[in-house]
Amino acid sequence: MSKQQANWSPYDNNGGSCVxxxxxxxxxxxxxxxxxxxxxxxxxxxxxxxxLADKCFLASSGFQADVRALQKNLAAKHLSYxxxxxxxxxxxxxxxxxxxxxxxxxxxxxxxxxxxxxxDSEGKGCxxxxxxxxxxEKVGYSAQGSGSTLIMPVLDKRLQSPSPLLLPSQDAVTPLxxxxxxxxxxxxxxAATERDIHTGDSVEIVVLNADGIRREHxxxxxx
Amino acid sequence: MSSVELNQPKNSLSEIQRTQYPYxxxxxxxxxxxxxxxxxxxxxxxxxxxxxxxxxxxRIKPIGKHSLLGATGELSDFQELLRYLDExxxxxxxxDDGNSLGPKEVHNYLTRIMYNRRNKFNxxxxxxxxxxxxxxxxxxxxxxxxxxxxxDDHVATGFGNHLARPILREEWHKDxxxxxxxxxxxxxxRVLLYRDRxxxxxxxxxxxxxxxxxxxxxxxxxxxxxxxxxxxxxxxAEGSW
Amino acid sequence: MFRNQYDTDVTTWxxxxxxxxVEYAMEAVKQGSAAIGLRSKTHVVLACVNKANSELSSHQKxxxxxxxxIGVAIAGLTADGRxxxxxxxxxxxxxxxxxDSPLPVGRLVVQLADKAQVCTQRSWxxxxxxxLLVGGLDESGAHLYYNCPSGNYFEYQAFAIGSRSxxxxxxxxxxxxxxxxxxxxxxxxxxxxxxRETLQGEKLRSSICTIAVVGAGEPFHILDQDTVQKLxxxxxxxxxxxVPAAESGGADDQSAALEEGAPADQGAAPDEGVAPMDI
Numbered sequence: 001m002s003k004q005q006a007n008w009s010p011y012d013n014n015g016g017s018c019v020x021x022x023x024x025x026x027x028x029x030x031x032x033x034x035x036x037x038x039x040x041x042x043x044x045x046x047x048x049x050x051x052l053a054d055k056c057f058l059a060s061s062g063f064q065a066d067v068r069a070l071q072k073n074l075a076a077k078h079l080s081y082x083x084x085x086x087x088x089x090x091x092x093x094x095x096x097x098x099x100x101x102x103x104x105x106x107x108x109x110x111x112x113x114x115x116x117x118x119x120d121s122e123g124k125g126c127x128x129x130x131x132x133x134x135x136x137e138k139v140g141y142s143a144q145g146s147g148s149t150l151i152m153p154v155l156d157k158r159l160q161s162p163s164p165l166l167l168p169s170q171d172a173v174t175p176l177x178x179x180x181x182x183x184x185x186x187x188x189x190x191a192a193t194e195r196d197i198h199t200g201d202s203v204e205i206v207v208l209n210a211d212g213i214r215r216e217h218x219x220x221x222x223x
Numbered sequence: 224m225s226s227v228e229l230n231q232p233k234n235s236l237s238e239i240q241r242t243q244y245p246y247x248x249x250x251x252x253x254x255x256x257x258x259x260x261x262x263x264x265x266x267x268x269x270x271x272x273x274x275x276x277x278x279x280x281x282r283i284k285p286i287g288k289h290s291l292l293g294a295t296g297e298l299s300d301f302q303e304l305l306r307y308l309d310e311x312x313x314x315x316x317x318x319d320d321g322n323s324l325g326p327k328e329v330h331n332y333l334t335r336i337m338y339n340r341r342n343k344f345n346x347x348x349x350x351x352x353x354x355x356x357x358x359x360x361x362x363x364x365x366x367x368x369x370x371x372x373x374x375d376d377h378v379a380t381g382f383g384n385h386l387a388r389p390i391l392r393e394e395w396h397k398d399x400x401x402x403x404x405x406x407x408x409x410x411x412x413r414v415l416l417y418r419d420r421x422x423x424x425x426x427x428x429x430x431x432x433x434x435x436x437x438x439x440x441x442x443x444x445x446x447x448x449x450x451x452x453x454x455x456x457x458x459x460a461e462g463s464w
Numbered sequence: 465m466f467r468n469q470y471d472t473d474v475t476t477w478x479x480x481x482x483x484x485x486v487e488y489a490m491e492a493v494k495q496g497s498a499a500i501g502l503r504s505k506t507h508v509v510l511a512c513v514n515k516a517n518s519e520l521s522s523h524q525k526x527x528x529x530x531x532x533x534i535g536v537a538i539a540g541l542t543a544d545g546r547x548x549x550x551x552x553x554x555x556x557x558x559x560x561x562x563x564d565s566p567l568p569v570g571r572l573v574v575q576l577a578d579k580a581q582v583c584t585q586r587s588w589x590x591x592x593x594x595x596l597l598v599g600g601l602d603e604s605g606a607h608l609y610y611n612c613p614s615g616n617y618f619e620y621q622a623f624a625i626g627s628r629s630x631x632x633x634x635x636x637x638x639x640x641x642x643x644x645x646x647x648x649x650x651x652x653x654x655x656x657x658x659x660r661e662t663l664q665g666e667k668l669r670s671s672i673c674t675i676a677v678v679g680a681g682e683p684f685h686i687l688d689q690d691t692v693q694k695l696x697x698x699x700x701x702x703x704x705x706x707v708p709a710a711e712s713g714g715a716d717d718q719s720a721a722l723e724e725g726a727p728a729d730q731g732a733a734p735d736e737g738v739a740p741m742d743i
Contacts, residue, residue, distance in 0.1 A: 068334075322604055323603075331564035
């Protein structure tokens with residue numbers, strides 16, 4: 001064994017879970033607020049949700065420094081977009097931009113796991129889910145991050161969305177009402193907190209609908 | 224490690240030295256918000272591996288009028304950072320236009336530096352704490368060698384994260400007086416002194432408020448080494464050593 | 465136009481110590497339709513006159529949103545103004561990226577002026593042909609600057625540039641002392657009146673002017689046409705009752721001010737007879 005010394009990695013995993021659910025006329029985006037490294041909690045009140053445009057929210061977990069850099073990058077690009085086009089970017093446009101931004105750093109990736117939720121130009125809920133290097137898909141609901149393996153199957157069972165193999169393709173939005181969807185989000189976060197040590201402290205929920213944007217905060221287990 | 228080596232171009236043009244491990248390091252810094260501002264504490268030791276190489280190093284420095292910086296980790300990298308910040312503040316003052324960089328701006332700038340250097344696989348080997356007050360707004364944040372950063376009511380680097388923050392979470396509240404704040408910090412530093420082998424009993428506590436920065440003269444904490452577990456550490460674990 | 469042997473490139477001095485190319489660039493500012501700016505302690509209002517090139521075309525945009533705390537009104541070559549506002553936007557974005565806070569207005573103005581100055585000292589470049597009124601807010605308060613092609617910049621309480629701007633300047637010089645404590649709406653009203661002064665016999669309508677505001681708690685934005693028309697109607701109605709007198713009085717004041725000229729010392733107002741290098 002060679003000399004014992006401190007070593008470093010350019011990446012860390014700061015944990016956390018993100019969920020988004022799209023409905024016919026609403027969209028719910030949620031993430032817990034714990035930030036951790038290894039077994040240590042760094043802070044209990046760090047928001048993983050970022051407002052990218054009027055009707056477009058991004059929830060991301062993974063390596064916090066990369067996540068923040070990604071958010072700042074998108075914010076700057078969105079500002080340029082507004083200067084050039086005199087309007088807010090639509091959610092599907094932002095989804096494509098996010099994919100391109102992630103893919104651009106394909107060989108030194110942003111270690112970030114994203115769900116993008118918002119309303120499309122018709123006011124219908126839409127959710128996009130990503131991997132770290134930019135491949136993405138439009139879905140009706142999604143979960144990402146350290147608790148995603150616990151949350152996703154629950155969403156699959158409860159939301160029973162039509163198979164993407166059906167022809168002609170059917171809308172991916174969930175049949176749940178807004179209240180039911182918010183309740184479901186609270187349930188899955190309470191459940192994930194029980195078993196995932198990187199998820200907890202509190203969950204921040206953003207609800208988008210025709211009336212505008214509403215935020216909720218629910219406390220979770222702190223241990 | 225292997226992935227790091229793969230990413231390093233080996234042609235002669237880019238044969239530059241990078242910090243792959245630290246040499247002389249300082250240990251924890253602890254800081255908290257209190258009624259009128261920010262309090263920050265750190266000891267004055269710096270280790271060369273397991274040798275206590277320096278015993279009178281100031282690891283808390285004022286940055287401009289509104290900020291206070293504390294550093295854990297490689298001492299030379301900290302000094303390089305101070306050179307960057309001196310230049311930054313100098314140029315900021317040279318505008319002489321009534322605008323000045325506050326703690327939030329300095330913290331964000333530091334975060335950009337740290338993250339940028341990690342992107343070049345040439346990190347500054349530090350965990351930093353930045354505290355300050357500007358326009359009645361208290362600010363306390365931290366950033367580490369790979370750019371992970373956050374704000375909180377109390378923060379700590381290195382061992383402080385494991386040993387001091389549980390105490391802070393237990394005892395901190397937002398209208399802490401100066402005296403109570405110092406008491407909590409001393410309690411944290413004492414625990415660190417007992418349990419962190421690279422900590423030394425010579426520390427400074429710094430205060431920053433709307434009025435400005437004051438850094439205390441170095442002083443020592445009263446310690447008690449007569450605890451049974453200190454005198455006979457293996458008594459409760461017979462046969463383990 | 466007169467010509468002389470010292471005006472064929474920017475880097476050649478005349479024996480009298482003038483740079484003619486730079487002065488010609490300053491003339492370009494006066495050709496453009498007027499732009500006006502005024503500020504109180506908390507707000508800056510920018511206004512401009514929109515002139516369409518032909519009956520068949522619309523007018524060009526002369527007020528630009530640079531960042532939420534900075535806006536700019538231009539007179540002169542619109543194309544140059546557009547390029548410079550793009551530069552200013554990107555500087556604001558970059559500063560915000562590094563410091564997570566808005567770029568102080570005065571610093572942006574210096575960067576902009578330095579950029580313009582470079583063009584007065586390079587043989588292969590041409591000075592920008594545009595004057596910019598930069599209005600914005602930062603921690604030291606509300607600011608209004610005028611940047612000109614020579615690379616000079618000045619801070620103002622109120623200013624007007626472009627064609628027939630002298631009339632607006634005269635109005636502003638008469639009133640500027642009260643601006644400091646003006647309300648936002650009074651500032652807009654003064655901007656509209658100053659704009660009207662620059663119109664030659666034409667009636668002030670929302671279709672021929674643009675108004676923009678930035679202030680405490682109010683990010684930079686251009687007022688929409690309906691709002692502007694309502695504001696115009698509001699004060700035109702008041703004006704009809706008591707202003708015929710004031711208006712004739714105004715004309716007197718104006719000619720008086722012109723006679724007194726520069727000695728009246730609103731140091732701001734450049735005397736048109738003197739070499740424009742003073743600016």
